[in-house]
Amino acid sequence: MRTPNVSCKIDAYCLINPSEDPKKVEQAITNILVDVNIKINNESMHATSTNLECLQKIYETINSHHSKNTYRRQLNQNISDESSWFYLNKQAAFANSIALCSESEDSPLGPIKIILKSKNIQTVIDWLISIRE
Secondary structure: OOOOOOOOEEEEEEEOOOOOOHHHHHHHHHHHOOOOEEEEOOOEEEEEEOOHHHHHHHHHHHHHOOOHHHHHHHHHHOOEOOEEEEEEEHHHHHOOOOOEEOOHHHOOOOEEEEEEEOOOHHHHHHHHOOOOO
């Protein structure tokens, strides 16, 4: 995985439902994002990083499961100024799988929202949806 030399902030947010164990929600996040700083409160979890390599597992899934067009469509549809975002299924993440959600309702316990912020957001999207070298 060759990462571009661009500045990018990665944020991941998800709600913690009253029926959920916060440790399991944290595990879901760390199953899909590597080396992130996590903050937990009673109702939500927020993970951050400025290292594109934290997206390694998502990058590998996109580029090995022929889901590039779906991710590209979501990222381009949700682009705004210098950011874009997509939803991942929280239950799938806990099971160590990455599953894109078109809508937040596609994840029964609520999704994990991944937000990418960069002055070069199109470069970040192009890299994430790249052809493996």
